[in-house]
Amino acid sequence: MDVLTSYWSLDELATNGLIMLHLLGALAIGCVIGYERSYHGRAAGIRTYSLVCVASTALTVVNAYPSMWFGGLAHNTAAADPTRVMQGILTGIGFLGAGVIMRDGFSIRGLSTAASIWMTAAIGIVIGLGFYGAAISVAVITVALMSGVRSVESALPHQEQLHLSLTFPSEQTPRTETIGRLLSDHGYGVSNWSFHLADLGKKFEYELVLRAASPIDPSVLVESLKGLDGLLEFRLAPSRG
Numbered sequence: 001m002d003v004l005t006s007y008w009s010l011d012e013l014a015t016n017g018l019i020m021l022h023l024l025g026a027l028a029i030g031c032v033i034g035y036e037r038s039y040h041g042r043a044a045g046i047r048t049y050s051l052v053c054v055a056s057t058a059l060t061v062v063n064a065y066p067s068m069w070f071g072g073l074a075h076n077t078a079a080a081d082p083t084r085v086m087q088g089i090l091t092g093i094g095f096l097g098a099g100v101i102m103r104d105g106f107s108i109r110g111l112s113t114a115a116s117i118w119m120t121a122a123i124g125i126v127i128g129l130g131f132y133g134a135a136i137s138v139a140v141i142t143v144a145l146m147s148g149v150r151s152v153e154s155a156l157p158h159q160e161q162l163h164l165s166l167t168f169p170s171e172q173t174p175r176t177e178t179i180g181r182l183l184s185d186h187g188y189g190v191s192n193w194s195f196h197l198a199d200l201g202k203k204f205e206y207e208l209v210l211r212a213a214s215p216i217d218p219s220v221l222v223e224s225l226k227g228l229d230g231l232l233e234f235r236l237a238p239s240r241g
Contacts, residue, residue, distance in 0.1 A: 015068045026057035026127045029139045053124040060128025093121040165235045166206040172230030173204040186221045188212045
């Protein structure tokens, strides 16, 4: 009976109360970061980020109270080493982050979401160690980076990169010079070409990587592509997600 009551002693309850405060802080920050991702329609949202942050905090903060483990009865507990827990958390988060990285045609999507999941785990660790001021600062920086930097990137001079696929009947396939000239007239350069003979030789496909100085309106190119003789289908997509 003494073993059971030791888990509900005043010291044990006080320790659990302090741990709960850490967990509530992690929950709040996880919700804030997750909402930013959810607002922008990302796959990982409030639940994912909150779970990551709270779990990281829980696994870290319990290392601060080794004397209270197992109801305070394990007097020979080795010295706690939170760095080992941190390594395990960040390694595991790497697998979770990889799950949100997706390839959509030529575009790679989810890199920022994966990085922010990893960052949320780090914030959870910092909360678990009790550095609330640092954790809040990192959370503010994370949300600012994910919300505001994209608009800054778009405003700065940069090059757009797009992927274009064109499908023609084999007997009506235009020459590469013709396609290259059309793209050049619209301000696009071709970085790379690939070719594919499909459907038992009935169709010929071009896959092109395009680059252009931003800003540029792709709808003008789209209208010109529609007028290509023999064009069966095409797809124009940005390379960044």
